[in-house]
Amino acid sequence: MKYSLPTKIIFGEKTTSQLPKELVEANVHRPLVICGKHFINSGKYRWLEENLGFFDTFSEIEANPGTASVDAAARFMNERGCDGVIGIGGGSILDSAKVVACMRGMKGSVRSFYGKTKIKPGAPFFALPTTSGSGSEVTKYSVLTLPSGEKKSLHNDSFYAKVAIVDPELTYTCPPQTTASSGIDAFCQSIEAYWARNAIPETDEHARKAIELAYGSLVKTVKDPDRYVRKDMALASLNSGMAFGQTGTSACHTLSYAFTKHYGLVHGFAVAITLPWFFEFYSQKRKQRCLEICSFIGAKSIEEGKEKILGLMKAIGAPTRLDDIGCPRSDFPKIIAISVAQRPQNPRKHTKKDLEKLLNDIY
Ligand SMILES: [Fe+2]
Numbered sequence: 001m002k003y004s005l006p007t008k009i010i011f012g013e014k015t016t017s018q019l020p021k022e023l024v025e026a027n028v029h030r031p032l033v034i035c036g037k038h039f040i041n042s043g044k045y046r047w048l049e050e051n052l053g054f055f056d057t058f059s060e061i062e063a064n065p066g067t068a069s070v071d072a073a074a075r076f077m078n079e080r081g082c083d084g085v086i087g088i089g090g091g092s093i094l095d096s097a098k099v100v101a102c103m104r105g106m107k108g109s110v111r112s113f114y115g116k117t118k119i120k121p122g123a124p125f126f127a128l129p130t131t132s133g134s135g136s137e138v139t140k141y142s143v144l145t146l147p148s149g150e151k152k153s154l155h156n157d158s159f160y161a162k163v164a165i166v167d168p169e170l171t172y173t174c175p176p177q178t179t180a181s182s183g184i185d186a187f188c189q190s191i192e193a194y195w196a197r198n199a200i201p202e203t204d205e206h207a208r209k210a211i212e213l214a215y216g217s218l219v220k221t222v223k224d225p226d227r228y229v230r231k232d233m234a235l236a237s238l239n240s241g242m243a244f245g246q247t248g249t250s251a252c253h254t255l256s257y258a259f260t261k262h263y264g265l266v267h268g269f270a271v272a273i274t275l276p277w278f279f280e281f282y283s284q285k286r287k288q289r290c291l292e293i294c295s296f297i298g299a300k301s302i303e304e305g306k307e308k309i310l311g312l313m314k315a316i317g318a319p320t321r322l323d324d325i326g327c328p329r330s331d332f333p334k335i336i337a338i339s340v341a342q343r344p345q346n347p348r349k350h351t352k353k354d355l356e357k358l359l360n361d362i363y
Helices: 015-025 039-041 043-051 067-080 090-103 176-194 201-223 229-246 251-263 267-272 277-284 287-296 303-317 327-339 352-361
Strands: 006-011 032-036 054-058 084-089 124-128 141-143 152-156 165-166
Touching: 006 015, 006 229, 015 043, 015 067, 015 084, 032 067, 032 090, 039 043, 039 141, 043 090, 043 277, 043 352, 067 090, 067 141, 084 090, 090 124, 090 141, 165 229, 176 201, 176 229, 176 251, 176 267, 176 277, 176 287, 176 327, 201 229, 201 287, 201 303, 251 267, 251 277, 251 327, 277 287, 277 303, 277 352, 287 303
Parallel strands: 006 165, 032 054, 032 084, 084 124, 124 165
Antiparallel strands: 141 152
16 A cells, blocks of 8 residues: 555644635635534634635534535535635534535535545545544545435545645634544544554554554543643544545444444444454454554553553543443344444454454443
8 A cells, every 4th residue: 555645734723824825826716614503603713704705604514414415515515606615623524525525516416426436526625623533634535424324434535635724723612522532533543543454654653643642632632621732632633534544444433333323422432432342352363563552552461451442431431331322232233234344454354243242242
């Protein structure tokens, strides 16, 4: 695998101020801002009004965004004749905005992108994360929810942002639970990138940095944030995206879709709930890699590493057992049915039996 990332990355406090210049350089005259509803009442939105000139706003994207909302945003963009897309928000907003940008001039639904390998580049996309976790600003991935309720990932080189502006100040107002769930997502994604079969030295370096930063700063960012830990977590999230954006994620993410779909568990907590179990499971196949992960978080053995990961989850209020999220044993067959699919980068294949053991172990 070769490392490839076409996105220009601008990182640091107050870097949002560089957005107008970047739009001019990209020849964007009428951008569409895609953001959450609450963002419209923020000081940052007023700053956009004062500094961007003319733009349109779409704020109807929900958490775990559905293809219908993405289609509505694309229709709005095309009706208004927008020539660029600015996504300001968490992973759901950024995952949606990157595909909306590719739907410029298009009449059909985003669902037509599934199964396609070639997607034409669309309008320039500018990504500004307001949470530290998804890393979506530097990935070509977009996870959308189909009308059936199934979450399905899309990926294409045309989805990459032209510019990612990672300004930690945009995360200052992020509430504790969102800080916790998005932060643990960054931590989990980085571990999944590190143990991936297709990891390369560049992804290892980004993953290591993200694991160390997130492990060291997440608890304080949730409980008593200051500008230093907010900056650490923004950097952790960015590095997480630069790692898993290349390798892909593994079984923690595969299983997470079932926990979000059936119990409404937020994405970050849904991926983390199986992380300690998979850490031990994968260590049986890739012990050296998992011991290296241990060293990043100050653990000397796989057992200690697993305990430290569990300790981090408990400290930020993440659920660690299925009983905590209202998942009864009778639901195990349906969770297993949608989770047996393998990803090529998984360090070890999991069977139906393995998943039964996993669910029983973490019940
Ligand atoms: Fe994730």
